[in-house]
Amino acid sequence: MHKLLEDRPGKEMFLLGNEAITRGALEAGVAVATTYPGTPSSEISLNFFDISRQTDLYFEYSTNEKVALEVAAAAANCGLRSMCIMKHVGLNVAADALMTLAYLGVKGGLVIVCADDPFMFSSQNEQDNRFYAKLSGLPMVEPSSVEECRGMVQYAFDLSETLQEPVIFRTTTRINHSTAVVSLGSLSERKTGGNFKKDPFNYVAVPAVSRNLHAKLLKNLTEAEKIAEESPYNRIEGIGDLGIVVSGVSYLYVIDALNELGVRDRFKILRPGFTHPLPKGMIQAFLKGCKKALVVEEGEPYLEEGVKVAAQEGGLTLPINGKRTDLFSRLYEYDPAMVKKVIAGYFDIAAPADHPLDLSEVPNLPVRPPALCPGCSHRATFYVVKKAAGSMEYMCTTDIGCYTLGFFPPLSMGDFLICMGSSFATGCGFSKATDKKVVSFIGDSTFFHSGIPGLINAVFNHHNLTLVILDNGTTAMTGHQPNPGVDMTRLNMTGYGRVSIEAMVRAAGVGYVAKIKPYRIQKSITTVREALEYRGVSVIISEEMCTLYAKSLQKGGSRPFYVSDKCRNHRNCISELACPAFYVEDEKVRINPALCAGCAVCAQICPENAILPVKQE
Amino acid sequence: MDITRLIIVAVGGQGNLLASKVLGEAALAKGIPVRMSEIHGMAQRGGVVESSMVFGDAQSTIISDGDADVLVGFEPCETLRALKKCSEKTVVITNTSPIPPFTVTTGQGVYPDIDMVKSLIRKKTRELVVVDAAAMAGKAGNPMAVNMVLLGALIKTGVLPLSAEDVRDAIRTKTRKGVVETNLSAFDLGYEAA
Structure with missing residues (x-):
C-alpha cells in the first residue's frame, strides 16, 4: 500500500511538502487529478500516479497544463472533487482555460496547485503567480509550512464548493521541497461517477452568457x-x-528572526493564508494598532500593494514598506538571516553583529554544472547535427528538457529558448528574418505539449528549417513520466493509446522526414546532412531511449568501454563529446567503467580507434 | 530546546537524501522537532545536492550563510565550497575521496589539493573530522554506503541531539532490507573512525 493511503489519523509522518499536499487531497476525497509534470510540483503527481493504480482515484498525465485544467474543469462540473497540478509557468499555458473557467465556476471542488520557483532552481523565470488570482478573480490560499499544507488543501476544496469557483493553491519551491513532521487526518471516501446537468445558458461562454x-x-x-x-x-x-x-x-523566517532578536513581544504579525481576495477589514484593524509596518513576501509586492490600498481606504497614514532597495528585493528567494537583518534595520533593533568567515584564501574551485548523463542520446544527436552541418552557417533554437543542457560548450547546440514548445515557432521566425540555416530541437514530451502548432505553422507558411525531435521515450527531466508517445505496455500498464510522432509529422505534410538512431554516428550524419540541405521543412526524429530510464527498466547492460594503449591523446572524445564518464589521469584519458553506459559513440569518433569495449570475463 | 543546524553537501548519486531522511526519521522517533529542505533539481545530471536540516525549536527549513552548526561534505571540494555556510563555531566532517567535476577533465578548472582543503577548513572552523568514507564503505561490503559511514562520523561528534542507537534504529527501518546489515557496519566504521 502507498504510504499516503495509511488511514491512521494522528499518526506522525516525516513528509515532503508535495506529499503533504497529496495527502491533504486524499483526505478531502479527491476523485480526479490531472497534471503536466513540472518541478517543483512533480512529486505530487508521481504520488497520485502510484495511488491511482491502487484505488479508484482517476489520475492522468495530460498533454499539457491547459488540457489538464480542461479535463479537471469538466470533472469538477460533474460534481467530482478534482485537483490540477502544475508549476508556475504551466499556468501561463492553462491561462486561457483559467480565465473563462472562473466565469463558469465549478460544482465539485476544484483546487489548482501551482508551484512558483523563486530563484529559478529549475525554471526559466520566477514570475509571481499570485497575480493570476487577481487577474482571474479566483480565490487563492498559500501555506507557510509543510505542516500547514495538509489541512489547507482540504480547506481549499471546501472553499471551492462554497463559492462554486476553482481555488488556486499557490506554493513556492521551499514549501514543495521541504520536509517536516505532519500529523495525519482521516481519509474520506471518494465520490466517483459524476453527473453533468445540462445548463447551456450558464455553461456555454458566448457573449450573452458571459456578460x-x-x-x-x-x-x-x-x-x-x-x-x-x-x-x-x-x-x-x-x-x-x-x-x-x-x-x-517567509512567515517562518520572520518568526525565527523575532525569536532570535528577542523581540517577539514588541511585534504584532498578520499572516494571511487566504490571500485573494485579501481581508481588507482585518488588515485595517491590524494596522490601526501599529506605529509602523513591514511587509515580508518573496517576489512581487502583491501583498504590499494590497495592504497599502487597505490603509489608504481606511485613512491610515502609518509608514508601510516592503520592497525597497534598502529593504526587500523582488529578486530570488529569501533566507532567515536576510529577513532578520531587514527587520532589525527597519525597526531599529540592535542585532548581534555577525562575523562571516574570511573566505579570501579559498581558491577558485572548479564548477560542477549539471551535464547530460554519460551515454545520453541527446549528446550523440547534437554531435551528429554538428558534424552534418560542417562549415554551414547555422543557428539552433532549443526547448525545455534535459537537452537544454546541450547549450553548454563544447556541444553549444542552443542559441535561443523562451518557453515550452517554442523551438519550432521561433525557428520559423529566425528562418524568415535571417538567411541562416535554422535547426530547431525539441523533446518528445515537449513536442506533444506545445510543439505541434509550431510544426504545422512551419508547413503552412512554408518556412525553411530543420526540426529535430529528440525522442527518448519518456519525460526525462522531471523524473520519467509517460507522454503520449510512450509505449505503456513497457511499464506493464494497459488501457493506454500511443501516438506516433512520425505519423503526426507525415500527416502535417512535411516534405522530408527521416528517423535516425543517434548512436550510429556515420549513418546518422549522412541522413541529417540530407535534411539540412532540403529546402522547406525537414524533420529528423532521433530515437533512442533515455539511458537512466533504460537502466530503471533494466534494459541497459551494455558493456562499458575503456581507452586502450593505442590512444594518441587527440582527446576528441573529451573536447567534442564531453561525456562525464571520461577523466584524465597522469595525462592519459580514462573512462570510469561505473559511469560508462556503453553507447559506443566515443569509440566511433576516436581517430585511433583506441576506445574498445571491456572484455567480458 | 536548543537549535542545531546541519548542512549536508554531496554530488548527485552519493545518497545524501537518504542520509538526511534517516536522520529525520530518527529525530521523529525520538520526538525531536525536525525540519529539512533539499535542493536537487538536476542532481541526477551530476550536479550538487544540498540538504539542510534544522533540529529543535526553529521554524525555517533553510540555513543562511554562517549559520550551520555542523557541515557534512560527501566530497572534499564540495565541503570547501560550502564553507560559506560555516562560522568559527562549526564542526565539519568531510569525506576525503574526490569526485572531480567534469570541468577539471576539460581543463576549465583545477581540482584543489586535498591537504590544502583540509588545512583551510581546519583553520577556519572549530573542528574538522576527516574520514575516508569510500574505503570504509568498501570495507563494510557496500561501496554505496559512503553516506552511512559519514552519518556514523557525524553522530560521533555529538553535535546532533541523536545517539548512535537512535540512528541505527532508523537505518534498520528506513533503508532497503538487503543492505541494512552493510549499512549498519558502514555506520559503525564511521562512528569508530571519527
Missing part, C-alpha cells in the same frame, strides 16, 4: 472577501505596536 457570468464572478469575489475576513488561515498573532504582514514561507 451574466462575469457579474456572477464579481459577486462571488465579494462573498470570498467576507469569508477571508473570518478565515482561520488569516490570523493576527502578538500584541506589540510594530507590525509585520507576511505570507508564504
Whole structure:
C-alpha cells in the first residue's frame, strides 16, 4: 500500500511538502487529478500516479497544463472533487482555460496547485503567480509550512464548493521541497461517477452568457472577501505596536528572526493564508494598532500593494514598506538571516553583529554544472547535427528538457529558448528574418505539449528549417513520466493509446522526414546532412531511449568501454563529446567503467580507434 | 530546546537524501522537532545536492550563510565550497575521496589539493573530522554506503541531539532490507573512525 493511503489519523509522518499536499487531497476525497509534470510540483503527481493504480482515484498525465485544467474543469462540473497540478509557468499555458473557467465556476471542488520557483532552481523565470488570482478573480490560499499544507488543501476544496469557483493553491519551491513532521487526518471516501446537468445558458461562454457570468464572478469575489475576513488561515498573532504582514514561507523566517532578536513581544504579525481576495477589514484593524509596518513576501509586492490600498481606504497614514532597495528585493528567494537583518534595520533593533568567515584564501574551485548523463542520446544527436552541418552557417533554437543542457560548450547546440514548445515557432521566425540555416530541437514530451502548432505553422507558411525531435521515450527531466508517445505496455500498464510522432509529422505534410538512431554516428550524419540541405521543412526524429530510464527498466547492460594503449591523446572524445564518464589521469584519458553506459559513440569518433569495449570475463 | 543546524553537501548519486531522511526519521522517533529542505533539481545530471536540516525549536527549513552548526561534505571540494555556510563555531566532517567535476577533465578548472582543503577548513572552523568514507564503505561490503559511514562520523561528534542507537534504529527501518546489515557496519566504521 502507498504510504499516503495509511488511514491512521494522528499518526506522525516525516513528509515532503508535495506529499503533504497529496495527502491533504486524499483526505478531502479527491476523485480526479490531472497534471503536466513540472518541478517543483512533480512529486505530487508521481504520488497520485502510484495511488491511482491502487484505488479508484482517476489520475492522468495530460498533454499539457491547459488540457489538464480542461479535463479537471469538466470533472469538477460533474460534481467530482478534482485537483490540477502544475508549476508556475504551466499556468501561463492553462491561462486561457483559467480565465473563462472562473466565469463558469465549478460544482465539485476544484483546487489548482501551482508551484512558483523563486530563484529559478529549475525554471526559466520566477514570475509571481499570485497575480493570476487577481487577474482571474479566483480565490487563492498559500501555506507557510509543510505542516500547514495538509489541512489547507482540504480547506481549499471546501472553499471551492462554497463559492462554486476553482481555488488556486499557490506554493513556492521551499514549501514543495521541504520536509517536516505532519500529523495525519482521516481519509474520506471518494465520490466517483459524476453527473453533468445540462445548463447551456450558464455553461456555454458566448457573449450573452458571459456578460451574466462575469457579474456572477464579481459577486462571488465579494462573498470570498467576507469569508477571508473570518478565515482561520488569516490570523493576527502578538500584541506589540510594530507590525509585520507576511505570507508564504517567509512567515517562518520572520518568526525565527523575532525569536532570535528577542523581540517577539514588541511585534504584532498578520499572516494571511487566504490571500485573494485579501481581508481588507482585518488588515485595517491590524494596522490601526501599529506605529509602523513591514511587509515580508518573496517576489512581487502583491501583498504590499494590497495592504497599502487597505490603509489608504481606511485613512491610515502609518509608514508601510516592503520592497525597497534598502529593504526587500523582488529578486530570488529569501533566507532567515536576510529577513532578520531587514527587520532589525527597519525597526531599529540592535542585532548581534555577525562575523562571516574570511573566505579570501579559498581558491577558485572548479564548477560542477549539471551535464547530460554519460551515454545520453541527446549528446550523440547534437554531435551528429554538428558534424552534418560542417562549415554551414547555422543557428539552433532549443526547448525545455534535459537537452537544454546541450547549450553548454563544447556541444553549444542552443542559441535561443523562451518557453515550452517554442523551438519550432521561433525557428520559423529566425528562418524568415535571417538567411541562416535554422535547426530547431525539441523533446518528445515537449513536442506533444506545445510543439505541434509550431510544426504545422512551419508547413503552412512554408518556412525553411530543420526540426529535430529528440525522442527518448519518456519525460526525462522531471523524473520519467509517460507522454503520449510512450509505449505503456513497457511499464506493464494497459488501457493506454500511443501516438506516433512520425505519423503526426507525415500527416502535417512535411516534405522530408527521416528517423535516425543517434548512436550510429556515420549513418546518422549522412541522413541529417540530407535534411539540412532540403529546402522547406525537414524533420529528423532521433530515437533512442533515455539511458537512466533504460537502466530503471533494466534494459541497459551494455558493456562499458575503456581507452586502450593505442590512444594518441587527440582527446576528441573529451573536447567534442564531453561525456562525464571520461577523466584524465597522469595525462592519459580514462573512462570510469561505473559511469560508462556503453553507447559506443566515443569509440566511433576516436581517430585511433583506441576506445574498445571491456572484455567480458 | 536548543537549535542545531546541519548542512549536508554531496554530488548527485552519493545518497545524501537518504542520509538526511534517516536522520529525520530518527529525530521523529525520538520526538525531536525536525525540519529539512533539499535542493536537487538536476542532481541526477551530476550536479550538487544540498540538504539542510534544522533540529529543535526553529521554524525555517533553510540555513543562511554562517549559520550551520555542523557541515557534512560527501566530497572534499564540495565541503570547501560550502564553507560559506560555516562560522568559527562549526564542526565539519568531510569525506576525503574526490569526485572531480567534469570541468577539471576539460581543463576549465583545477581540482584543489586535498591537504590544502583540509588545512583551510581546519583553520577556519572549530573542528574538522576527516574520514575516508569510500574505503570504509568498501570495507563494510557496500561501496554505496559512503553516506552511512559519514552519518556514523557525524553522530560521533555529538553535535546532533541523536545517539548512535537512535540512528541505527532508523537505518534498520528506513533503508532497503538487503543492505541494512552493510549499512549498519558502514555506520559503525564511521562512528569508530571519527
